Amino acid sequence: MNTGLLLHTLLGLLLLVIPAGLLYFLERPMLKNFGIAIVRMIIQLAVLCLVVWGLIRVDSPWLLILWLLAIAAYSGWIVVKRCKQEVKKLMLPVSAGLLIGVSLIAFWLLGLVFPVRIFDPHWFVPVTALLMGHATAMMIRGLSTYLSALQADEQQYEFLRGNGLAHFKALQPFLRRSLLAVISPTVANLSVLGLTSMPLLLVGILLGGISPLHAFLLMIGMIAGCVSASVLSMALSIFCYELSQRHIRQTAA
Amino acid sequence: MLEVKDATISIGGKTLVKGLSLIARDGQITCITGSEGSGKTTFLRTLMGFLPVEAGFVSVDGELLTIDSAHAFRTLMIYLPQEIQALAHQLKAPEAPVCEADEYGVWNATLPSAVKEQQPEPLSPEAIFQLAEKTILEAPDKPIVIADEPAAHLTPELTEQLYELLRQQKEAGKTVLIATRKPQLLSRADLVLNLDTFRQ
Numbered sequence: 001m002n003t004g005l006l007l008h009t010l011l012g013l014l015l016l017v018i019p020a021g022l023l024y025f026l027e028r029p030m031l032k033n034f035g036i037a038i039v040r041m042i043i044q045l046a047v048l049c050l051v052v053w054g055l056i057r058v059d060s061p062w063l064l065i066l067w068l069l070a071i072a073a074y075s076g077w078i079v080v081k082r083c084k085q086e087v088k089k090l091m092l093p094v095s096a097g098l099l100i101g102v103s104l105i106a107f108w109l110l111g112l113v114f115p116v117r118i119f120d121p122h123w124f125v126p127v128t129a130l131l132m133g134h135a136t137a138m139m140i141r142g143l144s145t146y147l148s149a150l151q152a153d154e155q156q157y158e159f160l161r162g163n164g165l166a167h168f169k170a171l172q173p174f175l176r177r178s179l180l181a182v183i184s185p186t187v188a189n190l191s192v193l194g195l196t197s198m199p200l201l202l203v204g205i206l207l208g209g210i211s212p213l214h215a216f217l218l219m220i221g222m223i224a225g226c227v228s229a230s231v232l233s234m235a236l237s238i239f240c241y242e243l244s245q246r247h248i249r250q251t252a253a
Numbered sequence: 254m255l256e257v258k259d260a261t262i263s264i265g266g267k268t269l270v271k272g273l274s275l276i277a278r279d280g281q282i283t284c285i286t287g288s289e290g291s292g293k294t295t296f297l298r299t300l301m302g303f304l305p306v307e308a309g310f311v312s313v314d315g316e317l318l319t320i321d322s323a324h325a326f327r328t329l330m331i332y333l334p335q336e337i338q339a340l341a342h343q344l345k346a347p348e349a350p351v352c353e354a355d356e357y358g359v360w361n362a363t364l365p366s367a368v369k370e371q372q373p374e375p376l377s378p379e380a381i382f383q384l385a386e387k388t389i390l391e392a393p394d395k396p397i398v399i400a401d402e403p404a405a406h407l408t409p410e411l412t413e414q415l416y417e418l419l420r421q422q423k424e425a426g427k428t429v430l431i432a433t434r435k436p437q438l439l440s441r442a443d444l445v446l447n448l449d450t451f452r453q
Contacts, residue, residue, distance in 0.1 A: 083367045137364050144367035152372045155339040162301055162332030162399070163388065166324065177347060181368055185352040 013038075052125050061119040068106075068128055072099035075136040083144045093244060094139065097237025102131045105229040113221045130201070130222060131229040138182045138230035139237065146178035146238055167246060175238065182234060186227055193223075254278055255300060255397065255428055260309035262292060262299050268307070269295055270451035277430050277444070279396065282423050284439050285432045287448030293432035294335055296448060297401050300430070301327055313397070331392050333385050335401040335432075341373035344384050375406075382411045389418055398422050398429045404438060412437055 016038060023031045055067060076095030080087050106128050110118045118124065150157065153174070160170035193199060201222060205215040255277040262270050269292035277283040285293050298304050300311055302323020311318040313326050334340075376384065385403060398419065404412040416438060423429050423443075431438060439445055 078364065082364060140365050141368055145370060148368060148370040152370045153339075153342055155334060155336045156343050159332065159334050159337075159340055159343060161303075162327060162330065162334060163392070164324075164328035164330060164395075173342065173346065177370070180349040184349045188352040 052121075055125055056121045059121055064119050064121060064124050067125065068099065068103060071129065071132050072096075072102065075132050075139075079136055079139045079143060082140045083147065085147065089244075090143075090241060093240035094143065094237045096240050097233045097235075098132060098135055098139065101233030101236050102128060102135055102229050105225045105232065106131055109221055109225045113225075114218070127222070127225075131225055134226040135230045135233040138186075139234055141185070142178040142182040142230075142234040143237065145181035146174055149174045149177045168242065171238075171242060175235075178234060178238070179231065182230055186230075190223065190227075254314055255430065256312045256315075257300065257306075258309050258312075260299070260311065261307040262295060262304070263307050264292075264295050264304065270448055271308075273309070273448075273451045275446055277428050279428050280423055280426045281443040282419060282429045282431065282441070283444045283446065284442035285430065285446050285448060286434055286439055287452075289434075291448040291452060293448060294401055297399055297430070297432050301330060301332065301399060329395055330397045330399055331389055331395050333388060333398075333400040333403050335405065337381050337384060337403070338375040338406045339372065340384060341376050341380075344376065344380060344387075347373075378407050378411050381406050382415060385415060386418060389422065393425075396427050398427055400429075400431045400433075402433055403431060404433065404435050409437070416441065 020031065020034060023034055051067075055063060072095050073091075075098050076091050077087065079094050079098075080090045083090070106124070107118060109127055109131075110116055110120075110123055114123065116123045150171075156173060157170050160173075161167070199219065202215055202219050205218055206212065210218070255275075257273055257275045260270070260273045261268060262273070273296075275283070285296055287293055295304065299306055300318075302311075302318050302320055305320050313329065316322075316326075318326050385400075389398065400419065403415055403419075407415060412435065419429050419431065420441075431442070433439060
């Protein structure tokens with residue numbers, strides 16, 4: 001980091017004097033929390049940027065694959081924890097679903113849609129991070145809906161099995177519910193995107209100096225990729241999980 | 254035809270019945286009865302291959318039924334479970350959740366909370382009968398009907414209608430097997446098996 005960049009960063013942080021000043025006069029106890037949040041934010045961002053800087057500097061496909069494996073494992077862990085499930089039982093299928101789902105969509109976007117060098121870290125890191133972030137958020141909704149629906153409606157699974165449906169066929173009503181849990185908020189949000197909400201990604205692309213037309217194309221690609229990656233990852237995760245649970249569920253039904 | 258020969262059925266290490274033999278013939282209504290906890294539901298689940306027999310065997314039309322082969326046999330069965338009143342979502346699939354756009358952000362959103370699905374409201378006696386009727390009538394080619402306490406949540410009038418429906422299945426030459434304690438059904442069965450006589 002050169003001196004100029006440091007100075008500009010400090011000038012940016014100086015803006016926080018305004019809210020901090022107001023808090024000092026009007027709500028002094030809040031000032032400590034405000035300070036802690038700012039410091040945490042700076043540290044987290046610095047660590048993240050340091051990792052990305054390292055990935056760009058080394059520019060190795062193997063390191064990028066390692067990055068993808070690491071974020072898939074971390075995201076899988078977050079999903080399992082958020083869904084309050086056993087790490088031992090679900091972390092592997094969830095991480096595998098996220099890894100395969102996000103990788104397939106990322107390769108499609110990078111290789112065919114944008115198209116750029118697939119293992120160019122400038123593209124690979126943000127694209128995989130965005131897809132993984134979105135798929136993780138949606139997986140929490142979809143997987144928790146799936147598991148809690150199976151628990152609440154266990155009788156329905158047994159009824160369908162008892163009437164001759166195969167294991168995966170009997171799971172179809174529950175898969176439908178988890179798909180709806182993912183698709184419904186997506187539909188609600190996408191219809192207002194750009195009208196009542198200005199996506200931060202678009203702002204970021206425009207700030208990066210890309211023309212509005214190219215920004216539009218990038219946004220369309222990323223939105224389509226995010227929606228597809230979330231649905232694909234969820235389906236793959238549930239499939240992997242059910243394969244591992246197949247025998248247990250068959251005898252317990 | 255469903256046959257059980259010298260079967261010992263256990264659950265959770267506890268033997269419920271021992272040395273049980275039964276032949277449920279085509280064109281007959283066979284009722285399984287017994288006191289509460291005598292193992293009626295467990296027995297039916299064993300006949301459907303959800304649970305293994307500890308000793309003896311179960312066969313369908315002379316073919317041995319095991320846990321592994323059970324799925325193929327279940328395609329021949331119509332099943333009305335004991336908790337049929339809990340099958341509201343089988344009668345009407347739940348609708349898509351209503352979402353506001355601000356509940357969700359495509360970019361830089363905080364992670365959502367886990368969703369907790371609730372049990373559906375229990376079905377009314379009329380809806381239970383509707384589901385039972387639909388399940389039976391939609392599978393005219395299945396030769397075996399297994400009903401676990403089918404009249405438990407029905408009014409006497411609906412119980413009568415259900416019996417009529419089951420009788421029609423019997424007349425069509427199907428094997429009808431019912432677990433019940435209702436005298437209204439027991440008195441009209443072709444064969445009654447009391448599990449209490451096989452208890453340990």
